[in-house]
Amino acid sequence: MIAEIIAVGSEMLTPFRQDTNSLYLTRQLNDLGVIVAFKTIVGDNFDHLVGVARNAIQRSDIIVFTGGLGPTEDDLTRECVAAALEVELKRDHDIVTAMYKRFAERRMSMPPNNAKQADVIEGAVVLPNPRGTAPGQYLETEVDGSTRTIILLPGPPHELEALWQGECLPRLREQLPPAAIATAVLKTAMLGESAADVRTAPIYKKYPNIETTVLAGQGQVEFHLRTTAATKEEAQAAVDKLAGELEDELDDVVFSTGGESLEEIVGYYLQMRNLKLAVAESCTGGMVAERITSVPGSSRFFLGGAVVYSNELKTLFADVPPLMIQAHGAVSKEVALALADNIREICNADIGLGITGIAGPTGGTEEKPVGLVYIAVTDGTRHEVVQRRLPGDRERVRRWASQQALDLVRRILM
Amino acid sequence: MIAEIIAVGSEMLTPFRQDTNSLYLTRQLNDLGVIVAFKTIVGDNFDHLVGVARNAIQRSDIIVFTGGLGPTEDDLTRECVAAALEVELKRDHDIVTAMYKRFAERRMSMPPNNAKQADVIEGAVVLPNPRGTAPGQYLETEVDGSTRTIILLPGPPHELEALWQGECLPRLREQLPPAAIATAVLKTAMLGESAADVRTAPIYKKYPNIETTVLAGQGQVEFHLRTTAATKEEAQAAVDKLAGELEDELDDVVFSTGGESLEEIVGYYLQMRNLKLAVAESCTGGMVAERITSVPGSSRFFLGGAVVYSNELKTLFADVPPLMIQAHGAVSKEVALALADNIREICNADIGLGITGIAGPTGGTEEKPVGLVYIAVTDGTRHEVVQRRLPGDRERVRRWASQQALDLVRRILM
Numbered sequence: 001m002i003a004e005i006i007a008v009g010s011e012m013l014t015p016f017r018q019d020t021n022s023l024y025l026t027r028q029l030n031d032l033g034v035i036v037a038f039k040t041i042v043g044d045n046f047d048h049l050v051g052v053a054r055n056a057i058q059r060s061d062i063i064v065f066t067g068g069l070g071p072t073e074d075d076l077t078r079e080c081v082a083a084a085l086e087v088e089l090k091r092d093h094d095i096v097t098a099m100y101k102r103f104a105e106r107r108m109s110m111p112p113n114n115a116k117q118a119d120v121i122e123g124a125v126v127l128p129n130p131r132g133t134a135p136g137q138y139l140e141t142e143v144d145g146s147t148r149t150i151i152l153l154p155g156p157p158h159e160l161e162a163l164w165q166g167e168c169l170p171r172l173r174e175q176l177p178p179a180a181i182a183t184a185v186l187k188t189a190m191l192g193e194s195a196a197d198v199r200t201a202p203i204y205k206k207y208p209n210i211e212t213t214v215l216a217g218q219g220q221v222e223f224h225l226r227t228t229a230a231t232k233e234e235a236q237a238a239v240d241k242l243a244g245e246l247e248d249e250l251d252d253v254v255f256s257t258g259g260e261s262l263e264e265i266v267g268y269y270l271q272m273r274n275l276k277l278a279v280a281e282s283c284t285g286g287m288v289a290e291r292i293t294s295v296p297g298s299s300r301f302f303l304g305g306a307v308v309y310s311n312e313l314k315t316l317f318a319d320v321p322p323l324m325i326q327a328h329g330a331v332s333k334e335v336a337l338a339l340a341d342n343i344r345e346i347c348n349a350d351i352g353l354g355i356t357g358i359a360g361p362t363g364g365t366e367e368k369p370v371g372l373v374y375i376a377v378t379d380g381t382r383h384e385v386v387q388r389r390l391p392g393d394r395e396r397v398r399r400w401a402s403q404q405a406l407d408l409v410r411r412i413l414m
Numbered sequence: 415m416i417a418e419i420i421a422v423g424s425e426m427l428t429p430f431r432q433d434t435n436s437l438y439l440t441r442q443l444n445d446l447g448v449i450v451a452f453k454t455i456v457g458d459n460f461d462h463l464v465g466v467a468r469n470a471i472q473r474s475d476i477i478v479f480t481g482g483l484g485p486t487e488d489d490l491t492r493e494c495v496a497a498a499l500e501v502e503l504k505r506d507h508d509i510v511t512a513m514y515k516r517f518a519e520r521r522m523s524m525p526p527n528n529a530k531q532a533d534v535i536e537g538a539v540v541l542p543n544p545r546g547t548a549p550g551q552y553l554e555t556e557v558d559g560s561t562r563t564i565i566l567l568p569g570p571p572h573e574l575e576a577l578w579q580g581e582c583l584p585r586l587r588e589q590l591p592p593a594a595i596a597t598a599v600l601k602t603a604m605l606g607e608s609a610a611d612v613r614t615a616p617i618y619k620k621y622p623n624i625e626t627t628v629l630a631g632q633g634q635v636e637f638h639l640r641t642t643a644a645t646k647e648e649a650q651a652a653v654d655k656l657a658g659e660l661e662d663e664l665d666d667v668v669f670s671t672g673g674e675s676l677e678e679i680v681g682y683y684l685q686m687r688n689l690k691l692a693v694a695e696s697c698t699g700g701m702v703a704e705r706i707t708s709v710p711g712s713s714r715f716f717l718g719g720a721v722v723y724s725n726e727l728k729t730l731f732a733d734v735p736p737l738m739i740q741a742h743g744a745v746s747k748e749v750a751l752a753l754a755d756n757i758r759e760i761c762n763a764d765i766g767l768g769i770t771g772i773a774g775p776t777g778g779t780e781e782k783p784v785g786l787v788y789i790a791v792t793d794g795t796r797h798e799v800v801q802r803r804l805p806g807d808r809e810r811v812r813r814w815a816s817q818q819a820l821d822l823v824r825r826i827l828m
Binding site: 011012013014015016017018020022023024026027030035036037038039040041042043045048051052055059213215224278279281282283284285286287288289290292293294296297298299302303304305306307308309310312313316317346347348359360361362363394395398 | 425426427428429430431432434437438440441444449450451452453454455456457459462465466469473627629638692693695697698699700701702703704706707708710711712713716717718719720721722723724726727730731760761762773774775776777808809812
């Protein structure tokens with residue numbers, strides 16, 4: 001049973017925009033036990049779209065079209081799918097009436113081309129759109145002896161998702177064999193991609209029936225596990241077993257087994273222990289504070305802090321002695337520790353975090369190259385300080401430094 | 415002359431990963447005057463890939479495959495394209511020798527399956543890969559009387575881009591008629607999407623030969639113009655004329671005509687006038703500082719500031735009187751102005767910026783709802799303060815508030 005997703009719209013064939021609905025639809029289809037085998041993006045062009053629809057009907061069991069259901073001349077999905085299936089489009093007068101009513105309620109007159117949205121492919125069920133004017137369509141049909149399910153959905157994500165949940169999922173669940181699928185996710189911080197592979201591949205390769213996807217980036221490596229089995233319980237037991245083995249191997253590098261982000265986990269630990277955090281950031285320029293405050297309710301565990309980008313501000317807001325900066329340099333273990341200690345004390349926080357480094361592209365020296373970062377954390381008693389030489393460009397150095405900083409806070413709370 | 419981009423790899427058919435190379439390739443092809451008509455994503459499956467290649471050969475003049483050129487069994491692009499063209503694959507022994515040498519230089523022995531990367535489609539030119547082991551391939555061929563250009567490129571972006579620039583561009587330039595294409599871009603801040611449309615559509619619709627793409631999001635609306643003409647000069651004159659008319663209409667809402675980001679423009683203005691900025695952020699939690707420090711060299715115009723998330727820190731770092739907070743609330747015009755004024759003075763900066771608001775999802779009241787934000791800026795003489803009620807979720811409110819803040823700094827510098 002394979003599916004194909006076809007995104008319709010010339011804007012997705014420019015250098016500016018991408019189809020993103022297919023990520024949502026892929027997850028939804030996978031959860032039904034259906035594999036996505038093809039994704040196609042095609043413009044608002046009659047011949048191109050008919051050709052794409054014909055190919056899809058030949059090769060895929062479930063075909064989901066997104067976009068091209070609006071009222072303009074460019075909106076061709078209905079016509080093209082009908083043409084590919086060699087069936088008629090029929091105008092549904094109940095839908096036209098409902099649209100007239102909808103416009104009338106808003107004291108607007110309906111532009112006549114809107115009626116096009118009421119054109120229904122022969123044999124299709126109309127899926128009412130609770131969030132827009134363009135209804136979806138759902139069609140089960142036989143093509144050369146095979147059953148094909150063809151679904152037309154509007155392009156705007158909130159309309160598409162509402163129609164998928166409300167109209168498509170129930171129909172597909174009824175139609176498809178029950179899927180016994182289980183998933184698990186492990187997220188790790190500050191584990192190198194190749195180290196992750198060396199340590200985990202020998203484990204997950206023992207489980208060829210579990211699909212393991214390793215996603216790496218920005219100081220984070222994630223393991224997404226997924227399997228099918230005879231029953232849901234059996235599938236869950238299988239992924240849990242592998243997740244457990246991976247966790248045993250990776251130990252405290254794993255920060256989340258429930259999908260949470262690192263900043264959510266840090267917030268969770270702080271809140272559990274009723275502790276408050278304050279930060280003093282130099283090279284990350286506010287990125288750590290920004291990430292922490294992206295968590296709703298972060299005022300319960302985060303006081304704030306200082307972005308001490310200039311040396312004067314390191315002294316002004318975090319009491320770093322100018323002589324210390326002179327002696328060791330602004331990018332030094334000593335300054336990182338002073339930032340952590342002093343910001344904690346000044347803000348009357350429980351945990352203090354200090355970050356200083358050289359994000360580049362300029363400012364590096366032979367002794368202190370671009371990418372050198374010191375990060376310190378303290379709870380008043382213990383002090384942890386980490387020196388890193390992070391590779392990559394400015395954006396990457398800053399992102400990894402913020403990840404290392406959050407991970408250090410997590411570790412002092414463990 | 416139409417092109418098709420085919421991304422090969424099962425990982426791009428999961429909910430986790432997308433093909434992104436096609437955005438780069440689309441821009442490159444457009445710059446050669448070639449329209450991309452189809453994008454296809456297909457997994458590492460022989461039959462699926464052969465079918466996709468066959469369809470592409472039927473319908474597109476230029477076909478670019480990305481990925482599937484590695485040494486593993488999953489890497490099938492070479493074989494499948496040869497099968498679709500019904501030609502042979504031939505092992506190129508010079509390439510095999512070069513690969514052995516490359517491994518030997520690193521004192522490694524070459525795994526035998528690597529030799530697969532030396533399999534060349536009959537008639538294809540081998541494109542040496544300066545950044546990896548998998549060479550690309552370039553083939554011009556006749557299919558049913560039409561010329562087809564078929565290009566195979568490796569998936570990793572830095573390898574793909576090097577091969578495109580070094581090997582494909584020169585060949586395509588020679589082969590294609592010279593394209594006289596010109597582009598222009600206008601970026602605006604804090605212009606609503608529908609207001610943008612109402613004001614600009616009547617202008618750009620007068621120029622049907624200029625393709626106008628309007629991109630909106632996060633407090634920014636961008637206009638990307640592009641046209642072809644008999645000569646490069648004529649094309650440039652046409653887009654410049656429309657860009658000029660749009661700029662006249664939008665006036666000072668336009669912050670950039672050279673592609674720069676808002677933070678780059680703010681940095682540019684500050685540096686030109688040799689001024690230093692300091693910020694005090696509450697609801698944005700460091701996002702403004704983070705955006706400003708994302709610009710290389712920002713230490714020349716940015717001192718830093720405070721993330722005054724708690725009320726105590728508003729007083730501690732920015733001298734906001736507790737009585738003022740009590741009387742007007744932390745989210746008030748008065749507090750925003752005090753933050754801007756005091757952070758400027760305390761940090762010895764030229765420009766001070768203050769932000770306070772309710773990002774949500776909780777913390778709103780009837781009088782002060784979620785999304786209410788006050789932003790103030792001062793140069794010591796003038797004061798500007800803006801009240802906004804920003805719609806959307808926490809992330810959107812914070813992002814728009816940071817955009818509004820940067821735009822206010824830009825405006826006081828104009």
